[in-house]
Amino acid sequence: MKVLITGGAGFIGSNLALTLQKNYEVVVLDDFFSGHFKNLIGFEGDIISESILDVDLNQFKDVDVIFHQAAITDTTVSDQRLMMKINTEGFKRFLNFAIENNTTFIYASSAATYGNAPAPQKEEDAGKPNNIYGFSKWICDCIAKRCMEKYPDAHIVGLRYFNVFGPREQFKGKMASMVWQLMKQMLEGKRPRIFKWGEQKRDQVYVKDIVNINLLAMKAKESCIVNAGTGRAVSFNHIIEVLNSILGFEYEPEYIDNPYEEFYQNHTEADLTKAKKYLGYKPKWTFEDAVKDYVEWLKKNNYI
Template sequence: MMKVLVTGGAGFIGSNLALELQDRGYEVIVLDDFSSGHFKNLIGFEGDVVTESILDVDLNRFRDVDIIFHQAAITDTTIQDQKLMMQINTEGFRRFLDFAIENNIKFIYASSAATYGNAPAPQKEEYAGKPNNIYGFSKWICDCIAKKYMEKYPDAHIIGLRYFNVFGPREQYKGKMASMIWQLAKQMIEGKNPKIFKWGEQKRDQVYVKDVVRANLLAMDAKESCIVNVGSGRAVSFNYIIEVLNKVLGFDYTPEYIDNPYKEFYQEHTEADLSKAKKYLGYKPEWKFEKAVEDYIKWLKKNKYIK
């Protein structure tokens, strides 16, 4: 039985990944300090949970793992503390990558579309490097380190996955950093007009978490190291998100448009170019946005997160 470590395994994407790996028969260890993860995300998990910081944990206890899925990071993009963001996201990443190389462990990690800043859409991997915030910068430097290691250690297995806007089950503990799908659905269920920035035509590549988990699984068998986009390959406007939610929830709300306080560094249009993901991983999204929203709302109702 293969043994895997999921760092940040009590978080949104990490928990979905840990549970899917468990279902597929892997022995799974979760590492999470629960600073933003939540135990309820791991209901149904039967593996080991190590509660330590990625900066302090004794890595020797993971020497016998076959694969590390490094999902742990500060994902709150509004945090301005540059030192904290770089220590957790970049130094934490470096520590685990070094350990993986030394012990011949496959290393698959979460990068981000935040590395693109205001690059034109559709974003290709080579457009990265002009991030708008310290979060995007911390992830960009991880990619730079990864690239150097790929050249230095050609036999290593290093895969970086640049996630676009991920939504789906187990994100509800992310608070203000949860997806717009969750935020807007919640407002509508509470009887409020959904609030979006003027005039709702900003576009985002919204990718369902089940597709993101599949990309991670495909990354285990990649023939060579790479950094690739993981998205839906399609941008949808915020107006359209509300349209789809109205349909799925049986409502008829109109958006309430508000000023955008982040205008100067706001990404107006994100859309993943997936040609490299297809080439290197064989990744092609399976979930169309409309079907994914339906599936997600069903899950939220079943688990009593919404009525």
């Protein structure tokens, strides 16, 4: 079986590529605008370095599954036209191609589609995003839902990623997870900085669980859009406690004002009812075990 991963040099895409190549023929498509070649060290498949907006899709007619991960993921980007062009128009192009060619289509949606919906967030709570990134992903979901209704035999799965962390995120810079950002500050001898008073909560999901839910999506019995998280929210204070324990530090957090308070998501937590129902998904990693595994990977690969 042959699979295509758009955005395959990015954080999640590269983890998918390295896992899938063990059993499948894998092609990575990435323009390397935000992806990094070091994420693909160990990858032995084909790499096409073109934009999702321009690449000739006819060369992918023999592909059985498309994992569409490519997107602008920097939520601070304010260029609305650019965000919609890449995230939504690019998505639509590959979705239509998949439907026309009877290709399984699995794509990355986002918890940003929920905006300030109360936790735990259920799939039907989406639709009031706080930024253009979340809006671009919400419109992708709307397009996907219409296609699911129009083409009941199509295999389309949308995965609403919550806060993903883990190996190969270090090249994301300011958009890397809070786990990586706080760990980096502590390793540099600085007190970890978080918004007052550190009780904001996020569903922090390990990238290995995200890879797993993508694999499960390949076998989905029907099209669906589901949450991809852990079902457990972790406070920023707790992240620091866990990092101190694993790294052997005793840092106290430095609390700072939150400049984004007006539209900030203070509590994200995935309701996994539909993910379990449609995909049989159950997260394997606790937050504490995941951070420990992540630190071991970073040490092994000389990143810390």
